[in-house]
Amino acid sequence: MTDSASLPQDTQSATRPALPVRLKAGCKINLYLRITGVRENGYHELDTLFYPLSEPSDTLDIEEGAAGSGLTLVCERADLCTERNTLHKAWRVFAETTGFRPDLRLTLTKGVPDGAGLGGGSADAAAFLNFLNASAGKVALNDEELNEVAARIGADVPFFLKNVPARATGIGEILVPCEVDLSGFTLLLACPPEHVSTPWAFKAWDDRYANKMDIDATERLTLSAHMFTRPSSRALWLFNSFESVVFAAFPKLRAYKGSLIRHGAAAVVMSGSGASLFALYREMEKAMQASESLMREGVKTFIHHL
Known part of the structure; x- marks a missing residue:
């Protein structure tokens, strides 16, 4: 079986991936996330910096399907084997765009937790x-063209096509790759058992802040800079607009953040709409101690040496 985290980008080549094939899909964190406004259609304008991580990850095992079956999705979690899954949507949108409709059986093994703000479904797609x-x-x-297809599936999907650090604006679909040098840091990713729904988080933010966005674009950016750059970490450029509303509803997440800071983190920020948090440590030993402390509380952790 072929084991590949990313497939060749030379799509005009006559060489096609041999089946069966295994794909690994990682995840992302948001080094910063600012909500800058709300569009008339309800979508939110964002300014965020995506940073890819290899773990936790999902595994996609792809093999030939029965003739005329289209895509058959198999997963130990029945709630993911529906037409609403991003994998089904990716197959449909790609087929509609290109006419290419391969019969495939795809087995999804989840490793990226749901409701964690890590973009697992987008990475899979x-x-x-x-x-x-x-x-x-x-x-x-x-x-x-592939980027346009990806954007139809979900706002985070285009980022994962290239899987390099990128600043995202608009509703997250306008991407500019950028260099991010975190060398020398140890990154601890904490994935608590709490589940935060992204639609809920946006609504909670709207209920608290959206009325303050009824201003022109220049004032909006100024307001957001003052409202959402509170010292939520020791590095002021690392922050997340969702933290105030999510922490109010999920006080354990605030407590986990405090624990990471007490263990000597240089910065701690929630990723996406939560519930995951990442911490940057200058000393690996302190990161390991923080990890052990959280694991004793039932929080899964992942260590990345950058």
């Missing part, structure tokens, strides 16, 4: 889109 495009031969899409 992007890995699958790259696979489909690498398999599509003459109807394969160029980078711009």
Whole structure:
């Protein structure tokens, strides 16, 4: 079985991935996340910095499906085997765009927790889109076209196509790759058992702050800079607009953040709409101690040496 985290980007090549194939889809954190406004259609304008992580990760095992079956999705979690899953949506949108409709059986093994703000479903969709495009031969899409397809599936999906640090604006679909140097730090990712719904988090933010966004664009950016750059970490450029509303509803998350800071973190920030938090440590030993402390409280942790 082929084991590949990313597939060739030369989609016009005659070489196609041999089946069965195994894909690994990682996750992301938001080094900062600012909500800058709300559109008339209800979508939120964002300014965020995506940073990819290899773990935790999901695994996608792809093999040939029965003739005429389209996509068959298998997962030990029945709630994920529905037409609403991003993998089904990726297959449908790619088929509608290119006419390429392979019969595939896809087994999804989850490692990225739900409701953690890590983009696991988006990462899965992007890995699958790259696979489909690498398999599509003459109807394969160029980078711009594939990015447009990805954006139709979800706002975070285009980021995972390239999987490099990138600043995202708009509703998250306008991406500019950027260099982020965190070398020398140890990153601790904490994934508490709490589950935070992204739609709930946006509504909670709207209920508390949206009326303050009824101003022109220049004032809005100024307001957001003052409202959401409170010292939520020891590095003021690392922050998250969601923290105030999420921590109010999930006080344990605030407590976990406090624990990470007490263990000597240089910065601690919630990722996405939560519930995961990441901490940057200058000393690996302190990160390990913090990890052990949280694991004793039932919190899963992942250590990345950057």
